[in-house]
Amino acid sequence: MKPKLVMDQHFRKLAELFSRASYDNLSALCNIVGGADAPMPPERFRGQVEDMTFLVAAKPTLDREDIEKARNLKAIIEVSGTFQEGLDYEACFERGIEVLSCAPGFRYAVAEMAVGMMVAGARGLVQEHDAFKTGTEHWLDDNPASDFSLYGQDIGFVGYGGIARECNRLLAPFSPTVRAYDPWLDPAQIAGESVKLCDLHDLVSQSRCLVIAASPTEENWQLIGAEQIALMPRGALVVLVSRAHLVDFEALTQAAAAGKIRFATDVFPSEPAALNDPVRKAPNVILSPHRAAAVNGGRQPIGDMIVSDIENILDGRPQRSLQTANPERIQKIIGAPRVRAQSVV
16 A cells, blocks of 8 residues: 655645656655645645655644654655744654755756856846946947956855755856855865855955855844945845845845945845835846746756655665755754745745
8 A cells, every 4th residue: 555645735836846757756656645736624634644654745734742643654845945833843853754845956946047147147237238228238348347257256155055056066167266155064065066165254255246045044144234245345246046034135235226236136035025125226236026946847856856755765765855854954944033934935
């Protein structure tokens, strides 16, 4: 008899997460209950807890009593983009139930968007597009001095996880000098990679283009603010693709308006951004309405990773493609009182 997988993925659509082939593979592994593009009624969900082996949910919500009832439960997989409150992680750890996050599944689409923003921001494509419409464009060799090439450039990453690593891979043909600030990272994990770990002061002062790609924690609330902006080279490009939690968004907007930096962002402190938000009219900005992963098939690597990890769990193999929860990680993320409710990628 196949193990039961409860699929309560809404707000995600099923086709958003799974290709047809990937879902067929999952169906071959498990008896899937749910999967509608609507919330599963609470009474139906509660009726599945005792004999489910896997739970795939946008917001897994199980307390200690639920987990004790779920005698067959092997893994809980969240598909919103980050570990969240609502799940008794301690009870899961005690039972040996794996808790996995789909965050790694976003890296390809988000890294692609980040590189697109880097090219557009460095070369002034959006600024010149806007100028062209008003007849104030710069022709030929009369380009703004703040434009720059990514070839051989100093690129910095705040956070060197999956998105940053994929960005670095995509940037390889530009032969940049790449630095990263990531106090969580074990240097052994990136041995042989073309990146140098450094402190935050050196990173912001030496980066012509700074990409902010770290996950939000209590420790990195507004990590990039006025003090760090003052250290940046004039005309530096700041690209924000993780969460607005990491920056003083107002300070970045003001610095862009003053011509100190260029600022490209896919995320905002409050989403949707207010119609009177100053960033909407600020010069030297590139604005994207949280759509870095919103491309056809852009989130389907998540489904491939879910299938791979469930297959490995059932076969007793330790390899995981999704992000694995552990007490330290959950303490940093769930124990971060300043992490605001935001839309997810």
